[in-house]
Amino acid sequence: MFRNMSPRYLDLWETGELRWRAKRAKTMLEECRLCPRRCGANRLLGEKGVCRVNFLAKVASFGPHFGEEAPLVGWRGSGAVFFSGCNLGCTFCQNADVSHGGVGETTSTERLAEIFIDLQGQGCHNLNLVTPTHVLPQILDALDQAAERGFELPLVWNCGGYESEVALELLDGVVDIYMPDFKMSNSEATKKYLRADDYPEVVKAAVKEMHRQVGDLELDDRGVARRGLLVRHLIMPEGIAGTKEVIRFLAEEVSPNTYLNIMDQYRPCHDAVKDPVLGLEPHRNLWKHAVETARRAGLRVDGG
Numbered sequence: 001m002f003r004n005m006s007p008r009y010l011d012l013w014e015t016g017e018l019r020w021r022a023k024r025a026k027t028m029l030e031e032c033r034l035c036p037r038r039c040g041a042n043r044l045l046g047e048k049g050v051c052r053v054n055f056l057a058k059v060a061s062f063g064p065h066f067g068e069e070a071p072l073v074g075w076r077g078s079g080a081v082f083f084s085g086c087n088l089g090c091t092f093c094q095n096a097d098v099s100h101g102g103v104g105e106t107t108s109t110e111r112l113a114e115i116f117i118d119l120q121g122q123g124c125h126n127l128n129l130v131t132p133t134h135v136l137p138q139i140l141d142a143l144d145q146a147a148e149r150g151f152e153l154p155l156v157w158n159c160g161g162y163e164s165e166v167a168l169e170l171l172d173g174v175v176d177i178y179m180p181d182f183k184m185s186n187s188e189a190t191k192k193y194l195r196a197d198d199y200p201e202v203v204k205a206a207v208k209e210m211h212r213q214v215g216d217l218e219l220d221d222r223g224v225a226r227r228g229l230l231v232r233h234l235i236m237p238e239g240i241a242g243t244k245e246v247i248r249f250l251a252e253e254v255s256p257n258t259y260l261n262i263m264d265q266y267r268p269c270h271d272a273v274k275d276p277v278l279g280l281e282p283h284r285n286l287w288k289h290a291v292e293t294a295r296r297a298g299l300r301v302d303g304g
């Protein structure tokens with residue numbers, strides 16, 4: 001392996017910067033402003049904000065995962081860690097019991113480091129942190145401990161795209177592959193369906209910064225992702241996701257080489273079943289049209 005394709009956090013670990021960042025991030029839990037919600041909860045004293053997690057991370061499950069994009073899965077799987085809690089409030093969430101229902105096991109940073117090492121031992125191609133935003137300090141601490149013990153998998157930040165400037169500053173040089181959702185581009189829709197009216201402006205700023213840090217998605221000679229940006233967008237009923245603007249933004253304001261996965265698996269669940277729009281299934285033409293539009297815009301499209 002070429003040194004310049006080694007996980008980026010190893011350089012920060014070698015200099016002690018990773019430990020320092022973990023400490024700095026932990027202090028932010030005292031009056032939590034980690035994400036754009038800026039709840040102000042004192043998580044060190046056990047208070048919980050919108051994400052419903054205090055000073056200890058909760059893990060719902062972990063293991064080799066084969067349901068992600070091909071460049072992440074390779075042939076040995078992506079080492080996924082599914083965290084409980086979430087800083088968004090999607091009314092159509094498919095994992096509501098985990099994101100807001102509290103399902104998961106309270107996990108120390110020592111145990112989290114063991115999980116990372118276990119996934120490496122199972123041969124996974126990467127460490128895929130799913131819904132990690134609200135437990136960033138705990139992850140940095142665990143990563144520092146794991147690196148000390150020889151952990152060296154590329155790190156995937158698999159998030160909802162609702163990231164603050166300060167979180168991305170803490171992650172600069174830590175993350176190898178950013179994999180944010182770009183869920184919706186219209187603030188009226190995001191206020192109603194994500195409970196975050198500032199989501200469009202936040203996700204746009206976040207995706208630009210992620211691309212500045214890691215660039216376009218790079219694969220190794222076996223087709224496995226090593227570094228870069230991969231964006232996901234789910235086609236929603238009645239076009240409420242604002243797909244056209246998502247594609248325009250990525251092609252014109254981020255990079256025409258952006259890797260975009262346009263997903264078609266939306267099914268009404270959770271509170272969505274009762275909603276007159278979210279209770280519908282998207283017309284198949286919406287997905288086909290989105291894939292064609294994205295290809296015409298020059299994006300690297302993974303549709304399906």
Ligand code: SF4
Nearest residue numbers: 032035038039049051
């Ligand atoms: S990470 Fe959680 S507690 Fe902190 S600001 Fe975000 S939602 Fe609130």
